[in-house]
Amino acid sequence: MNDGAKILIFRETHNSLLANSSFLGMMTKHAVVSLSINKKPFIMRKIIVTVAPVCHVGKEIPAECKNPLTPEEIAEDTINCYKAGACEVHLHTRDLQGNPTFELDVFRQTIGLIRKETDMIVQGSTGGLSTLTLAERCVSLDVPEVEVASLNMGSVNFGETVYVNTMPDLRYWAKRLDETNTVPEMELFDLSHVECATRLADEGVIHRPLHYNFCVGPGNSSNLSATGRNLAMLCSLMEPGCSWGITHDSMKDFSMLACAIGMGASAVRVGFEDSFYYAPGKRAHTNAELVERLVALIRMMGCEPATPAEAREMQHISK
Ligand SMILES: [Zn+2]
Numbered sequence: 001m002n003d004g005a006k007i008l009i010f011r012e013t014h015n016s017l018l019a020n021s022s023f024l025g026m027m028t029k030h031a032v033v034s035l036s037i038n039k040k041p042f043i044m045r046k047i048i049v050t051v052a053p054v055c056h057v058g059k060e061i062p063a064e065c066k067n068p069l070t071p072e073e074i075a076e077d078t079i080n081c082y083k084a085g086a087c088e089v090h091l092h093t094r095d096l097q098g099n100p101t102f103e104l105d106v107f108r109q110t111i112g113l114i115r116k117e118t119d120m121i122v123q124g125s126t127g128g129l130s131t132l133t134l135a136e137r138c139v140s141l142d143v144p145e146v147e148v149a150s151l152n153m154g155s156v157n158f159g160e161t162v163y164v165n166t167m168p169d170l171r172y173w174a175k176r177l178d179e180t181n182t183v184p185e186m187e188l189f190d191l192s193h194v195e196c197a198t199r200l201a202d203e204g205v206i207h208r209p210l211h212y213n214f215c216v217g218p219g220n221s222s223n224l225s226a227t228g229r230n231l232a233m234l235c236s237l238m239e240p241g242c243s244w245g246i247t248h249d250s251m252k253d254f255s256m257l258a259c260a261i262g263m264g265a266s267a268v269r270v271g272f273e274d275s276f277y278y279a280p281g282k283r284a285h286t287n288a289e290l291v292e293r294l295v296a297l298i299r300m301m302g303c304e305p306a307t308p309a310e311a312r313e314m315q316h317i318s319k
Contacts, residue, residue, distance in 0.1 A: 046306035047298050048245065048266060048314060050123065051081040052090040052273035053287045057098045065276045066286050069098050071106055075113030078120070080288035081271075085295035085305035088121040088148070089114065090269065092128065093140050100128050102136040104143060111145045119308045121317065123185065124149040126173040130164040134172050141180045147312070147319045149177060150213070151184040151206070153193035157221045163189075170196070174205045181319050185245075189215050189223040194237040210242045211315060213267065216256065217249030226256045231263060243267070243314070251275035254297055261301050266314060270294050 053074055055067045068077040078089045093107040094100060111122055124140030126149055140146050151173055152165040177184050184206055186197050200206045214234050219225030224234075226248050238244065245267025246260040252275070257268045270290040276283040284290045295305050306314060 045303040046310050047303050048306045048311045049086045050088040050090055050269040051086045051287050052271035053077050055272040062283055064285055065283055067272050071110040074110045077287050078114050079117045081291045082118040082120050084288045084291040086291045087306050087308040087311045088123055090123040092125050102139045121308055122146050126151050138173050138176045141176050141182055147317045148183045148185055150187050152187045153196045156189040171205050183315055183317050186212050187215050188212050212244040215247045228259050249274050252277050253279050
């Protein structure tokens with residue numbers, strides 16, 4: 001076969017994948033980042049690996065799991081995750097005991113230590129507790145190193161209480177994201193949140209192309225349960241050209257992350273904020289262990305973890 005024929009095959013494969021993915025809304029052209037037309041054509045998907053290293057305060061921490069709390073501990077743990085293949089870290093503004101706070105000292109110090117050793121993307125949050133004010137919930141945007149921040153796409157039951165994210169709240173945080181040139185990662189806890197994202201994009205409050213993070217988990221009147229059927233439903237509602245990732249709260253094994261990668265997710269998250277487990281009954285001792293196992297899975301599935309530079313391009317970060 002001559003080179004011209006090989007290129008033609010590559011183009012057809014490439015276009016077919018993109019057309020198909022556009023129809024399903026499951027994979028964007030940004031997921032396709034590496035190719036060779038001189039030898040056998042191939043497409044290498046890059047996957048953004050995010051780590052959320054700090055367990056929620058009040059949650060029981062098993063004795064064998066080393067939950068980082070001080071800036072030094074969080075930074076050391078995160079740097080180990082970077083070495084294992086993570087390119088992004090999701091951090092909340094916490095005090096030295098891990099309690100949510102709107103004081104930025106510990107947060108700034110932690111980021112400074114991480115950035116001394118890595119070029120990881122820092123993801124802040126506009127989430128936090130419903131009891132905080134709107135300004136307090138998005139205080140992390142005041143830190144220039146924060147390039148991406150979570151933006152919840154609506155209210156949801158959390159156990160017996162309501163996690164409040166009204167439409168005016170979302171517009172307020174979206175405006176702050178714009179003002180600080182921070183890219184939103186839209187957190188979807190429910191099917192209706194997909195339509196909420198579309199509405200805000202149509203209003204011009206958030207900007208296309210959209211990147212969703214499906215926050216699935218235990219279900220039971222909290223978020224959507226972590227099932228392949230729910231992932232498929234969420235994907236079916238997305239508009240073409242979007243990218244998406246998954247956070248599996250209370251994860252017991254990697255099966256849903258594998259499912260998401262197989263369905264075209266471009267981002268996956270692990271870490272003690274979400275779960276200590278990598279297999280039924282088996283807990284990781286550190287966040288880096290979770291990342292190592294996830295990266296091994298990504299490579300087994302024929303993909304590669306994205307570098308921070310690649311992840312910045314995939315998420316349209318220009319800060
Ligand atoms: Zn979080």
